[in-house]
Amino acid sequence: MEWLKPFEANNQFEDNTNSLLDFKIREYIPESNIQKKYSLLTQFFLLLGSQDDNSVTSLFVDNRIDNQVIEEIIMHFDNTKIVLENELPSEIMLSKPNQESLSLIRSNNLNPIIKNLYGTINNTQYEWRPQKSYKILSEFIEKYEDMEFDEVLDCLKNTSQGSIISLPLSSWTLEDSLKDTFAIRYFTHKCKNVYLWIDDANIVTTIQLELN
Template sequence: MNWLEPFNRDFFIDEEEDSSPFFRSKSIDGNGVPKQYSLLTQFFLLLSAQLSDSVTYYPIKNGLIKDKELREIILHFDERKEFIVNDKPIEIMLAKPNNDSLKHLMSNPLNPVIKSLFPQSKQLQQVQFSPSSPYRVIPEKINSYEDKEFDLVLAYLKENTESPSFGFQLSNWILNDSLKNSHALRYFSHHTQTLCLWIDESKRIISIEMQF
């Protein structure tokens, strides 16, 4: 496939762990705050719902959970915690997507990028770990796709990602030449500095990573 090339994973930088002993976690209570739906809801719910026992983590900017994050992301999960270091919230953990929220999403049209990123399967996939290698998507070989609505999701991910890259697991992507026509691949290949696919020996794409 002429749109992929082996890639040296230099830009993915591991964050140093905080060695502070003052660490704790606590559940996040909605306190009667009503849920709201947006493309952020679609992205984070379907990201988590594609794999059984999936857990999603993302950093808290400036030690404060924004009202938008609470209503549109956090409250759509049945298990939600914040991790606190030195009395400052630093990270959110989300698990068990709420069934009512999922039913609401699936009864309404999904954003094209999100729909192609997380294709629905009747059976949840198990989290699997297998040897894989990174391949860079060559943007010059891919037709660009524009999506002004999803631009807001990408802007949120950029703003709330501490490292220069962002990645997550995929469950229903198999490497074939038609994949280059998917809305997700066409969008990310032209809206990130580098797009990397991790592919195992069976041609299963197990994760996607991007440099902002």
């Protein structure tokens, strides 16, 4: 496929290990007056977190947790832990998406990019296979703008460590029509580089975003 170029990567995921001198992990208990709010952030992180029953989604924060993150993301997960470094929050660990929130999200229209990424439920247990990475060549991809999803991308940028974001996928298979999906068309022109990790059964396991 002319829009993909083999790319030799050292590692699929960046090593974000920090030497923490004083850190602890605590369960997050919201204040009683905090209410759930629904937004595109809710859509994205709930559906991301529901791809695997055992998955944990990490959001990195700088000493404080914004109310928007609490109301629109954290409140929709049944299990949230906070990593404290020197008594200040540095990481949010989300697992077990709330089923009521999930049902409500799935009963309404999904953003087209989120629908591309996580709109299909795949209950098949993935078996690991050797993978290779491919760079998407932007000159072959038609640009797609989505001002609403820009907020999700900004959130990913602000809660990630380093310049690489790796999003797991469970329902993509390599075929030429992928280049026409809203997600590929959006990310390819919003990010410095975009890579797909593809196994030897042509299953796309990860889309990796290199930020500008």
